[in-house]
Amino acid sequence: MLRKLYWSARSLFASPPPAQPEYFSRFGGLWTDRRDALAVLDRKAAQDPAVAALQGKLKFFIENGYVILEGAVPLDAIDAYRAELQAAFEADNTPLLASVPVQGPQDKDVVPLAQADLDAPLTKVLDTYVHLPSALRLSFADPLVRFLSTVFEDGILAFQGLHFERGSTQAVHQDTAYVVLENPMSLCASWVALEDVQPGSGELMYYAGSHRLPDWLYSGAFKHYNHERDKHEEHMAHLKSLVERSGERGLPLQTFLPKKGDALIWSADLAHGGSQIGDPSLTRRSLVTHYTSASTKPYYFRFLPAERQKVVQVNPQCGHTTMYY
Numbered sequence: 001m002l003r004k005l006y007w008s009a010r011s012l013f014a015s016p017p018p019a020q021p022e023y024f025s026r027f028g029g030l031w032t033d034r035r036d037a038l039a040v041l042d043r044k045a046a047q048d049p050a051v052a053a054l055q056g057k058l059k060f061f062i063e064n065g066y067v068i069l070e071g072a073v074p075l076d077a078i079d080a081y082r083a084e085l086q087a088a089f090e091a092d093n094t095p096l097l098a099s100v101p102v103q104g105p106q107d108k109d110v111v112p113l114a115q116a117d118l119d120a121p122l123t124k125v126l127d128t129y130v131h132l133p134s135a136l137r138l139s140f141a142d143p144l145v146r147f148l149s150t151v152f153e154d155g156i157l158a159f160q161g162l163h164f165e166r167g168s169t170q171a172v173h174q175d176t177a178y179v180v181l182e183n184p185m186s187l188c189a190s191w192v193a194l195e196d197v198q199p200g201s202g203e204l205m206y207y208a209g210s211h212r213l214p215d216w217l218y219s220g221a222f223k224h225y226n227h228e229r230d231k232h233e234e235h236m237a238h239l240k241s242l243v244e245r246s247g248e249r250g251l252p253l254q255t256f257l258p259k260k261g262d263a264l265i266w267s268a269d270l271a272h273g274g275s276q277i278g279d280p281s282l283t284r285r286s287l288v289t290h291y292t293s294a295s296t297k298p299y300y301f302r303f304l305p306a307e308r309q310k311v312v313q314v315n316p317q318c319g320h321t322t323m324y325y
């Protein structure tokens with residue numbers, strides 16, 4: 001009850017952050033989110049050969065909110081990861097956890113991997129990079145790290161990983177609603193194909209350019225959805241608005257049909273989801289990693305005891321953390 005009162009009072013009095021004229025979002029963002037990002041890119045490319053080498057990809061990312069890096073992950077690294085994960089599926093003592101769909105306002109639950117139906121579309125194995133060393137070569141493959149560290153202008157922190165065996169069928173959404181950071185726009189995700197993706201398998205889909213849709217403000221103020229604070233209808237209206245507003249702007253709905261080893265990186269606010277599965281016999285194995293900059297903290301650190309707020313440094317540029325283990 002007290003909690004309810006707190007949230008309703010907060011909803012009444014909270015006001016959105018002041019507009020930041022140099023950014024599209026009032027929550028700011030990375031340099032690639034600035035209104036003058038293309039000019040910034042030209043300046044950076046003139047000064048830094050590493051940026052110049054990525055200039056075409058960065059321009060595409062700035063304009064479209066995503067970029068495809070073909071062959072980003074070595075095939076042998078994927079095979080090693082799939083073998084290690086398969087061994088975990090078959091073991092009775094794996095510490096791995098999975099998120100599974102349930103009815104209710106939270107709509108998901110976290111269970112030991114052995115209790116999860118991996119063939120259910122919304123099952124996600126959580127943060128495999130914590131327990132499977134082979135996952136690190138995927139989430140931190142060189143082309144991903146080069147691109148992400150240029151975008152973040154910093155080291156990178158993986159703070160949520162989702163492994164899918166099947167298409168997710170997840171409605172088109174913006175990650176900033178659920179994947180929450182102290183600096184909400186300091187977010188990118190990679191989607192790595194662990195096999196050649198077949199049409200009908202529930203392909204990843206996205207509205208190109210939707211990262212520039214005006215902010216959706218939960219309870220008039222917040223970038224993220226909180227089921228205790230915000231009405232269910234507000235959440236549903238957000239999802240509906242992404243399709244409507246993308247349609248009004250003529251943004252194309254595209255699907256990703258990658259080869260094994262290809263990766264797609266999306267920016268914080270790209271509207272994306274999983275297509276319906278046309279052929280239930282098809283798998284669609286993929287690994288999503290959500291990253292922020294080394295200097296930003298996941299919001300979940302607020303709710304973890306100090307000893308669990310730890311970053312495992314893989315190398316000077318890359319670290320990972322988790323809320324689950």
Ligand SMILES: O=C(O)CCC(=O)C(=O)O
Binds near residue numbers: 167169274275288
């Ligand atoms: O892979 C998919 O189908 C969607 C994944 C997704 O939306 C996410 O991880 O945020």
